[in-house]
Structure formats: structure tokens, C-alpha cells
Amino acid sequence: MTQLSAAQNKPSDGSKALYGGKGTRRITVRDIALAKERGEKWPMLTAYDAMTASVFDEAGIPVILVGDSAGNCHLGYDTTVPVTLDEMSMLSAAVVRGTQRALIVGDLPFGSYQEGPVQALRSATRLVKEAGVGAVKLEGGERSHEQIRLLVESGIPVMAHIGLTPQSVHAMGYRVQGRGEEAAQQLLRDAKAVQDAGAFAVVLELVPAELAAEVTRVLHIPTVGIGAGPETDAQVLVWTDMLGLTSGRVPKFVKKYADLREVMGDAVKAFAEDVVGGGFPREEHSVH
Numbered sequence: 001m002t003q004l005s006a007a008q009n010k011p012s013d014g015s016k017a018l019y020g021g022k023g024t025r026r027i028t029v030r031d032i033a034l035a036k037e038r039g040e041k042w043p044m045l046t047a048y049d050a051m052t053a054s055v056f057d058e059a060g061i062p063v064i065l066v067g068d069s070a071g072n073c074h075l076g077y078d079t080t081v082p083v084t085l086d087e088m089s090m091l092s093a094a095v096v097r098g099t100q101r102a103l104i105v106g107d108l109p110f111g112s113y114q115e116g117p118v119q120a121l122r123s124a125t126r127l128v129k130e131a132g133v134g135a136v137k138l139e140g141g142e143r144s145h146e147q148i149r150l151l152v153e154s155g156i157p158v159m160a161h162i163g164l165t166p167q168s169v170h171a172m173g174y175r176v177q178g179r180g181e182e183a184a185q186q187l188l189r190d191a192k193a194v195q196d197a198g199a200f201a202v203v204l205e206l207v208p209a210e211l212a213a214e215v216t217r218v219l220h221i222p223t224v225g226i227g228a229g230p231e232t233d234a235q236v237l238v239w240t241d242m243l244g245l246t247s248g249r250v251p252k253f254v255k256k257y258a259d260l261r262e263v264m265g266d267a268v269k270a271f272a273e274d275v276v277g278g279g280f281p282r283e284e285h286s287v288h
């Protein structure tokens with residue numbers, strides 16, 4: 001177990017930062033808390049399989065979310081709503097196996113915690129014991145504070161998620177949250193509720209940048225923005241969006257860092273043309 005030096009406020013194993021730090025020791029929620037004290041920003045990405053997660057882990061991404069966005073980005077559903085706990089457990093276990101350093105956060109899917117704290121604990125325990133995640137995430141502010149409290153009391157770190165909560169798409173749509181004085185006050189109450197319940201971080205999804213900045217100043221736990229402007233402590237994107245693999249429309253807050261759909265499509269067509277035209281396999285790909 002690596003000792004943390006309170007005086008330096010740094011991990012004492014030589015790693016300087018969540019991103020850019022060294023070593024393969026698993027990052028913990030304690031490391032996340034210290035990053036906020038240092039005023040350090042950090043990146044988070046989703047992943048749904050071991051291979052992709054290993055790329056992000058080797059690139060130094062300190063926190064990987066096994067998002068229920070797997071529903072529409074990996075499993076072919078239209079939304080996150082149909083995703084099951086069995087599916088999340090299987091995908092989360094793969095991401096844990098593919099990584100050494102990143103803190104792995106498993107999303108609790110719709111229907112696996114809404115019944116109450118006991119159901120939430122049963123579901124989160126499965127992700128911790130079967131999949132090996134270091135933390136879980138669930139949606140909702142004031143409405144989920146009892147679930148968060150019991151999980152944290154039971155020893156399971158919780159990342160909260162407020163603002164746009166996609167599991168409620170049939171009730172709220174995919175609309176910006178926290179616009180107007182009343183909605184802004186509700187978002188601030190939600191943020192304080194999850195902090196008071198013991199969450200170690202909170203995702204702010206699709207909220208005005210000024211409001212996300214205010215929440216980030218008011219809270220002592222880190223905020224993780226997605227469509228929430230530049231002032232949050234961390235930023236998260238869905239990996240298939242930022243690498244250009246998502247089919248169809250992506251939210252406007254996404255920055256596309258590569259076009260893997262084009263790269264993969266071109267490569268697959270080159271293979272197909274080789275097969276049809278006799279360009280593959282050649283002598284060097286053959287055995288005798």
C-alpha cells in the first residue's frame with residue numbers, strides 16, 4: 001500500500017498527478033480527492049471491453065467509466081434504459097481485467113437501484129464482487145441520496161450523476177438541465193445532497209457552464225463535466241464519440257479527436273478488395 005504524504009499532498013510513489021503520474025498501483029478515491037486539493041484537472045473516458053480499456057489505461061487515463069452508454073454505444077440498443085445488471089457486470093469485469101492503474105467505475109443500470117437503498121446495495125455489491133470495480137455510479141441527486149449513503153456506509157465509493165440523467169429520458173428528454181433560477185437552485189440542492197450523502201465525485205451532464213462552475217466552487221468533492229463547460233474539475237466523454245466510432249448523431253458537446261469509423265471502414269474495404277482481387281493472402285502469409 002503506497003503511503004500518501006499529507007505535507008506534500010502528493011502520492012509518495014513518485015507519481016505527480018492523476019494524469020501523467022507513473023506506476024501501476026490502482027488509483028483510489030483518495031487520490032481523486034487529493035487532486036481537487038491540488039487544483040488538478042483530470043480526464044475520464046468510458047470503456048466497455050478489455051482491449052479498449054487497456055489502450056486508455058496505457059495512455060494514462062486515471063478513471064475509466066463502464067458507462068451504461070454501453071446500451072447505445074456497444075450493445076445496439078437505442079438508449080441506456082434496457083441495459084441490465086448482468087450486462088454491466090460482464091462488461092465491467094472485462095474492463096477491470098484489461099487495466100492495471102485506472103480506477104474503474106461501474107454504472108448501475110436503470111432499475112437496479114431505484115427501488116431503494118437495499119436494492120442499490122445488492123446491485124453495487126455484485127459489481128464490486130463479480131466485476132471487481134473500485135466504485136459505482138448512479139443517477140439522481142436528492143432523489144438518490146439514501147442509496148448513496150448506504151453504499152458509502154457499506155464501503156462502496158459512489159460517483160453521483162446529476163443534471164441530464166439519461167435513464168430518465170422518457171420523463172425528461174435529452175434537454176439542458178439547470179436553466180433558469182428555479183432549476184439552477186434544484187441542481188445546487190442535488191449537488192449538495194450527493195456530497196452530504198458521501199459521494200466522492202459528481203458528474204454534471206448538460207448544464208450551463210456558469211452553473212457548473214458555481215457547483216464546482218461550492219463543492220469540496222470533484223465535479224466531472226460532460227457538456228458542462230470548462231470549469232469542472234474533470235471532463236468525461238463517451239469513447240466512441242470522441243474517437244469517431246459512434247454511428248449516427250453525437251451530442252454537440254463532443255470533440256472528435258479521431259475518425260475511427262473512417263479508418264476502420266477503409267481498412268476493411270482494403271481487405272475485402274484484396275480477397276476478391278487475389279491480393280491477400282500472399283506468400284508471406286502462407287504456410288507450406
Ligand SMILES: Nc1nc(=O)c2c([nH]1)NC[C@@H]1CN(c3ccc(C(=O)N[C@@H](CCC(=O)O)C(=O)O)cc3)CN21
Nearest residue numbers: 069072073080166174175176238241246250251252253
Ligand atoms: N453516444 C452517446 N454519447 C453520450 O454522450 C451519451 C450517450 N450516447 N448515451 C447516454 C447519454 C445520453 N446523452 C445525451 C444524449 C443526447 C443529447 C442531446 O441530444 N443533446 C442536444 C442538446 C439538447 C439541448 O440543447 O437541450 C445536442 O444537440 O447535443 C445529449 C446527451 C449523453 N450520453
Ligand SMILES: CC(C)C(=O)C(=O)O
Nearest residue numbers: 046067068069107203
Ligand atoms: C456519459 C457518462 C457520464 C455516462 O453515464 C455513461 O457513459 O453511461
Ligand SMILES: [Mg+2]
Nearest residue numbers: 067068069107
Ligand atoms: Mg451512464
